[in-house]
Amino acid sequence: MLIFYPIKDGVLMDLVQKIEQLKKEKNAVLLVHNYQVPEVQDVADFLGDSLGLARKASETDADIIVFAGVDFMAETAKILNPDKKVFITAKEANCPMSAMLLKEELLKAKKEHPDAEVVLYVNSSAECKALCDSCCTSANAEKVVNAMDADTILFGPDKNLAYYVQKRSEKKIVAVPKDGHCYVHAIIEMPALELAIEKHPNAIVVVHPECPPDVQERADNIASTSGMVRLARELPNKEFIIGTETGLLYRLQKENPGKKFFPAYEHAVCRAMKQTASLNDVYLTLKEGRNGVSVPEEIRKKAEKAINRMLELS
Protein backbone atom coordinates (compact mmCIF):
# COMPACT_ATOMS: atom_id res chain seq x y z
CA MET A 1 0.00 0.00 0.00
CA LEU A 2 1.26 3.48 -0.90
CA ILE A 3 1.60 5.68 2.17
CA PHE A 4 1.46 9.22 0.80
CA TYR A 5 0.58 11.02 4.00
CA PRO A 6 3.82 12.43 5.40
CA ILE A 7 4.02 10.03 8.32
CA LYS A 8 7.44 10.89 9.69
CA ASP A 9 6.47 10.38 13.26
CA GLY A 10 7.48 6.96 14.59
CA VAL A 11 4.26 6.60 16.59
CA LEU A 12 2.09 7.05 13.50
CA MET A 13 4.21 4.62 11.49
CA ASP A 14 3.90 2.15 14.32
CA LEU A 15 0.10 2.55 14.28
CA VAL A 16 -0.02 1.95 10.52
CA GLN A 17 1.87 -1.31 10.98
CA LYS A 18 -0.34 -2.39 13.87
CA ILE A 19 -3.48 -1.65 11.85
CA GLU A 20 -2.18 -3.69 8.91
CA GLN A 21 -1.30 -6.56 11.24
CA LEU A 22 -4.72 -6.52 12.93
CA LYS A 23 -6.47 -6.46 9.56
CA LYS A 24 -4.61 -9.65 8.58
CA GLU A 25 -5.09 -11.42 11.91
CA LYS A 26 -8.82 -10.70 12.01
CA ASN A 27 -9.50 -10.98 8.27
CA ALA A 28 -10.89 -7.44 8.39
CA VAL A 29 -11.39 -4.93 5.60
CA LEU A 30 -11.26 -1.16 6.13
CA LEU A 31 -13.67 0.88 4.02
CA VAL A 32 -13.01 4.63 4.07
CA HIS A 33 -15.07 7.49 2.71
CA ASN A 34 -13.43 10.17 0.55
CA TYR A 35 -14.13 12.83 3.21
CA GLN A 36 -12.03 11.22 5.94
CA VAL A 37 -8.80 12.78 7.25
CA PRO A 38 -5.68 12.03 5.13
CA GLU A 39 -3.96 9.57 7.47
CA VAL A 40 -7.12 7.45 7.61
CA GLN A 41 -7.52 7.60 3.81
CA ASP A 42 -4.00 6.22 3.55
CA VAL A 43 -4.71 2.97 5.43
CA ALA A 44 -7.92 2.20 3.48
CA ASP A 45 -8.39 -1.10 1.71
CA PHE A 46 -10.96 0.74 -0.31
CA LEU A 47 -11.44 4.50 -0.52
CA GLY A 48 -14.56 5.77 -2.22
CA ASP A 49 -17.98 7.38 -2.22
CA SER A 50 -21.23 5.90 -0.91
CA LEU A 51 -21.88 3.87 -4.07
CA GLY A 52 -18.36 2.49 -4.34
CA LEU A 53 -18.31 1.61 -0.65
CA ALA A 54 -21.74 -0.07 -0.86
CA ARG A 55 -20.46 -2.17 -3.76
CA LYS A 56 -17.30 -3.13 -1.89
CA ALA A 57 -19.38 -4.01 1.18
CA SER A 58 -21.53 -6.34 -0.93
CA GLU A 59 -18.49 -8.05 -2.48
CA THR A 60 -16.10 -8.54 0.42
CA ASP A 61 -15.25 -11.97 1.79
CA ALA A 62 -13.67 -10.50 4.92
CA ASP A 63 -15.13 -11.59 8.29
CA ILE A 64 -15.08 -8.07 9.68
CA ILE A 65 -15.88 -4.72 8.06
CA VAL A 66 -14.52 -1.59 9.71
CA PHE A 67 -16.10 1.56 8.36
CA ALA A 68 -14.51 5.00 8.57
CA GLY A 69 -17.43 7.15 7.52
CA VAL A 70 -20.82 8.01 8.99
CA ASP A 71 -23.72 6.02 10.44
CA PHE A 72 -25.80 5.36 7.33
CA MET A 73 -22.75 4.01 5.46
CA ALA A 74 -21.87 1.51 8.19
CA GLU A 75 -25.56 0.55 8.40
CA THR A 76 -25.57 -0.06 4.64
CA ALA A 77 -22.57 -2.37 5.04
CA LYS A 78 -24.40 -4.27 7.79
CA ILE A 79 -27.62 -4.49 5.76
CA LEU A 80 -25.66 -6.11 2.93
CA ASN A 81 -23.63 -8.35 5.26
CA PRO A 82 -25.88 -9.61 8.06
CA ASP A 83 -23.48 -12.43 8.94
CA LYS A 84 -20.39 -10.25 9.21
CA LYS A 85 -19.33 -8.05 12.07
CA VAL A 86 -19.46 -4.37 11.14
CA PHE A 87 -17.83 -1.65 13.21
CA ILE A 88 -17.76 2.12 12.77
CA THR A 89 -14.64 4.04 13.78
CA ALA A 90 -16.61 6.77 15.62
CA LYS A 91 -19.99 6.03 17.16
CA GLU A 92 -20.91 9.75 17.22
CA ALA A 93 -20.52 10.03 13.43
CA ASN A 94 -24.17 10.68 12.63
CA CYS A 95 -25.07 12.39 9.34
CA PRO A 96 -27.39 15.35 10.07
CA MET A 97 -29.01 15.13 6.64
CA SER A 98 -29.94 11.49 7.13
CA ALA A 99 -31.60 12.49 10.42
CA MET A 100 -33.76 15.08 8.60
CA LEU A 101 -36.00 12.40 7.11
CA LEU A 102 -38.29 10.75 9.65
CA LYS A 103 -40.20 7.56 8.98
CA GLU A 104 -43.49 9.30 9.89
CA GLU A 105 -42.96 12.05 7.30
CA LEU A 106 -42.19 9.50 4.61
CA LEU A 107 -45.30 7.47 5.46
CA LYS A 108 -47.40 10.65 5.27
CA ALA A 109 -45.96 11.55 1.85
CA LYS A 110 -46.63 8.02 0.60
CA LYS A 111 -50.26 8.35 1.71
CA GLU A 112 -50.59 11.71 -0.08
CA HIS A 113 -49.07 10.29 -3.31
CA PRO A 114 -50.38 6.70 -3.50
CA ASP A 115 -49.23 6.20 -7.09
CA ALA A 116 -45.71 7.45 -6.52
CA GLU A 117 -42.61 5.34 -6.06
CA VAL A 118 -40.00 6.26 -3.48
CA VAL A 119 -36.31 6.74 -4.23
CA LEU A 120 -34.12 7.54 -1.25
CA TYR A 121 -30.58 8.73 -1.17
CA VAL A 122 -28.41 6.19 0.71
CA ASN A 123 -27.90 9.05 3.15
CA SER A 124 -30.99 7.95 5.05
CA SER A 125 -31.78 5.72 8.01
CA ALA A 126 -32.27 1.96 7.67
CA GLU A 127 -35.91 2.27 8.71
CA CYS A 128 -36.58 4.84 5.94
CA LYS A 129 -34.71 2.70 3.40
CA ALA A 130 -37.02 -0.15 4.38
CA LEU A 131 -39.96 1.96 3.15
CA CYS A 132 -38.55 2.88 -0.26
CA ASP A 133 -38.60 1.23 -3.68
CA SER A 134 -34.97 1.91 -4.48
CA CYS A 135 -32.02 3.68 -2.96
CA CYS A 136 -29.69 5.89 -4.98
CA THR A 137 -26.46 7.82 -4.52
CA SER A 138 -25.39 11.11 -6.05
CA ALA A 139 -23.48 9.06 -8.65
CA ASN A 140 -26.58 7.23 -9.94
CA ALA A 141 -29.64 9.26 -8.82
CA GLU A 142 -30.60 10.31 -12.36
CA LYS A 143 -30.27 6.76 -13.72
CA VAL A 144 -32.24 5.19 -10.87
CA VAL A 145 -35.09 7.73 -11.00
CA ASN A 146 -35.44 7.42 -14.77
CA ALA A 147 -35.55 3.61 -14.50
CA MET A 148 -38.53 3.66 -12.12
CA ASP A 149 -42.05 2.82 -13.42
CA ALA A 150 -44.08 5.58 -11.75
CA ASP A 151 -44.45 9.09 -13.16
CA THR A 152 -44.15 10.65 -9.72
CA ILE A 153 -41.15 9.98 -7.51
CA LEU A 154 -40.94 10.83 -3.83
CA PHE A 155 -37.28 11.72 -3.44
CA GLY A 156 -35.36 12.42 -0.25
CA PRO A 157 -33.82 13.59 1.91
CA ASP A 158 -31.71 16.10 -0.10
CA LYS A 159 -33.71 18.86 -1.84
CA ASN A 160 -30.66 19.98 -3.87
CA LEU A 161 -30.08 16.50 -5.26
CA ALA A 162 -33.85 16.43 -5.97
CA TYR A 163 -33.40 19.69 -7.96
CA TYR A 164 -30.49 18.14 -9.89
CA VAL A 165 -32.53 15.04 -10.75
CA GLN A 166 -35.64 17.06 -11.71
CA LYS A 167 -33.57 18.93 -14.31
CA ARG A 168 -32.69 15.59 -15.89
CA SER A 169 -35.96 13.72 -15.70
CA GLU A 170 -39.46 13.91 -17.21
CA LYS A 171 -40.86 12.52 -14.00
CA LYS A 172 -42.40 14.66 -11.29
CA ILE A 173 -39.98 14.78 -8.37
CA VAL A 174 -41.46 15.51 -4.96
CA ALA A 175 -38.82 16.32 -2.32
CA VAL A 176 -39.41 14.69 1.07
CA PRO A 177 -38.86 16.46 3.40
CA LYS A 178 -39.23 19.82 1.63
CA ASP A 179 -36.11 21.34 3.17
CA GLY A 180 -33.76 18.36 3.59
CA HIS A 181 -30.15 19.29 2.88
CA CYS A 182 -26.50 18.62 3.66
CA TYR A 183 -25.32 21.62 5.67
CA VAL A 184 -21.76 21.14 4.40
CA HIS A 185 -22.74 21.56 0.75
CA ALA A 186 -25.49 24.09 1.52
CA ILE A 187 -22.88 26.56 2.82
CA ILE A 188 -21.02 26.48 -0.50
CA GLU A 189 -22.90 29.56 -1.67
CA MET A 190 -22.44 31.90 -4.62
CA PRO A 191 -20.34 34.59 -2.85
CA ALA A 192 -17.79 31.96 -1.77
CA LEU A 193 -17.73 30.37 -5.21
CA GLU A 194 -17.36 33.76 -6.98
CA LEU A 195 -14.43 34.57 -4.70
CA ALA A 196 -12.76 31.26 -5.54
CA ILE A 197 -13.29 31.90 -9.26
CA GLU A 198 -11.83 35.41 -8.90
CA LYS A 199 -8.73 33.96 -7.21
CA HIS A 200 -8.34 31.14 -9.73
CA PRO A 201 -9.75 32.42 -13.03
CA ASN A 202 -8.23 29.58 -15.07
CA ALA A 203 -9.72 26.82 -12.98
CA ILE A 204 -12.61 24.65 -14.11
CA VAL A 205 -15.48 24.54 -11.56
CA VAL A 206 -16.79 21.13 -10.48
CA VAL A 207 -19.46 20.95 -7.77
CA HIS A 208 -21.43 18.23 -6.01
CA PRO A 209 -25.19 17.93 -6.70
CA GLU A 210 -25.86 18.53 -2.99
CA CYS A 211 -24.81 22.17 -3.58
CA PRO A 212 -27.53 24.84 -3.92
CA PRO A 213 -29.19 25.24 -7.35
CA ASP A 214 -27.48 28.56 -8.27
CA VAL A 215 -24.07 27.03 -7.51
CA GLN A 216 -24.95 24.01 -9.67
CA GLU A 217 -25.96 26.35 -12.50
CA ARG A 218 -22.71 28.33 -12.25
CA ALA A 219 -20.48 25.23 -12.35
CA ASP A 220 -18.82 23.80 -15.46
CA ASN A 221 -19.50 20.27 -14.21
CA ILE A 222 -21.67 18.65 -11.54
CA ALA A 223 -20.42 15.35 -10.18
CA SER A 224 -20.44 12.96 -7.24
CA THR A 225 -17.11 12.53 -5.47
CA SER A 226 -16.32 9.46 -7.60
CA GLY A 227 -17.23 11.58 -10.66
CA MET A 228 -14.86 14.30 -9.42
CA VAL A 229 -12.05 11.74 -9.05
CA ARG A 230 -12.65 10.64 -12.65
CA LEU A 231 -12.91 14.20 -14.04
CA ALA A 232 -9.71 15.24 -12.27
CA ARG A 233 -7.92 12.34 -13.93
CA GLU A 234 -9.45 12.63 -17.41
CA LEU A 235 -9.86 16.35 -18.08
CA PRO A 236 -6.82 18.13 -19.54
CA ASN A 237 -7.36 21.15 -17.24
CA LYS A 238 -4.56 21.94 -14.80
CA GLU A 239 -6.61 23.80 -12.18
CA PHE A 240 -9.88 22.80 -10.53
CA ILE A 241 -12.22 24.53 -8.09
CA ILE A 242 -13.93 21.74 -6.17
CA GLY A 243 -17.32 22.27 -4.53
CA THR A 244 -17.64 19.54 -1.95
CA GLU A 245 -16.38 18.55 1.52
CA THR A 246 -12.73 19.59 1.58
CA GLY A 247 -11.47 16.10 2.56
CA LEU A 248 -11.71 15.04 -1.08
CA LEU A 249 -8.99 17.51 -2.10
CA TYR A 250 -6.31 15.39 -0.43
CA ARG A 251 -7.17 12.41 -2.66
CA LEU A 252 -7.45 14.56 -5.80
CA GLN A 253 -4.07 16.16 -5.17
CA LYS A 254 -2.42 12.86 -4.32
CA GLU A 255 -3.69 11.16 -7.48
CA ASN A 256 -2.94 14.14 -9.74
CA PRO A 257 0.35 15.67 -8.59
CA GLY A 258 0.69 17.77 -11.77
CA LYS A 259 -2.64 19.55 -11.23
CA LYS A 260 -3.94 22.01 -8.66
CA PHE A 261 -7.15 21.75 -6.66
CA PHE A 262 -8.81 24.58 -4.75
CA PRO A 263 -11.86 24.37 -2.47
CA ALA A 264 -14.93 26.32 -3.55
CA TYR A 265 -15.29 27.10 0.15
CA GLU A 266 -12.60 26.12 2.61
CA HIS A 267 -15.04 25.89 5.53
CA ALA A 268 -17.06 23.12 3.89
CA VAL A 269 -16.00 20.55 6.49
CA CYS A 270 -18.30 17.82 7.78
CA ARG A 271 -18.14 17.50 11.55
CA ALA A 272 -19.72 14.04 11.44
CA MET A 273 -17.07 12.73 9.04
CA LYS A 274 -14.32 14.22 11.18
CA GLN A 275 -15.50 12.36 14.28
CA THR A 276 -12.95 9.80 13.13
CA ALA A 277 -10.13 12.14 13.97
CA SER A 278 -7.04 9.98 13.62
CA LEU A 279 -5.47 6.58 13.01
CA ASN A 280 -5.90 5.90 16.69
CA ASP A 281 -9.69 5.62 16.20
CA VAL A 282 -9.14 3.05 13.46
CA TYR A 283 -6.63 1.13 15.55
CA LEU A 284 -8.82 0.98 18.68
CA THR A 285 -11.91 -0.01 16.68
CA LEU A 286 -10.02 -2.91 15.12
CA LYS A 287 -8.27 -3.95 18.32
CA GLU A 288 -11.24 -3.77 20.67
CA GLY A 289 -14.04 -4.49 18.21
CA ARG A 290 -15.85 -1.44 19.50
CA ASN A 291 -18.84 0.45 18.03
CA GLY A 292 -20.60 -2.57 16.57
CA VAL A 293 -23.40 -1.81 14.08
CA SER A 294 -26.71 -3.66 14.12
CA VAL A 295 -29.97 -3.40 12.20
CA PRO A 296 -33.19 -5.23 13.21
CA GLU A 297 -33.74 -8.15 10.82
CA GLU A 298 -37.21 -7.11 9.64
CA ILE A 299 -35.93 -3.64 8.65
CA ARG A 300 -32.69 -5.05 7.26
CA LYS A 301 -34.41 -7.39 4.81
CA LYS A 302 -36.58 -4.60 3.34
CA ALA A 303 -33.71 -2.11 3.21
CA GLU A 304 -31.51 -4.72 1.51
CA LYS A 305 -34.08 -5.03 -1.27
CA ALA A 306 -33.95 -1.27 -1.91
CA ILE A 307 -30.15 -1.17 -1.90
CA ASN A 308 -29.91 -4.18 -4.21
CA ARG A 309 -32.36 -2.60 -6.62
CA MET A 310 -30.04 0.43 -6.77
CA LEU A 311 -27.02 -1.80 -7.36
CA GLU A 312 -28.87 -3.57 -10.19
CA LEU A 313 -30.03 -0.33 -11.78
CA SER A 314 -26.66 1.43 -11.64
Ligand code: SF4
Ligand atom coordinates in the same frame (compact mmCIF):
# COMPACT_ATOMS: atom_id res chain seq x y z
S1 SF4 B 1 -21.09 15.69 4.13
FE1 SF4 B 1 -23.29 16.10 4.40
S2 SF4 B 1 -24.33 14.26 3.67
FE2 SF4 B 1 -22.16 13.72 4.03
S3 SF4 B 1 -22.13 12.96 6.14
FE3 SF4 B 1 -21.64 15.15 6.24
S4 SF4 B 1 -23.66 16.11 6.59
FE4 SF4 B 1 -24.05 14.03 5.90
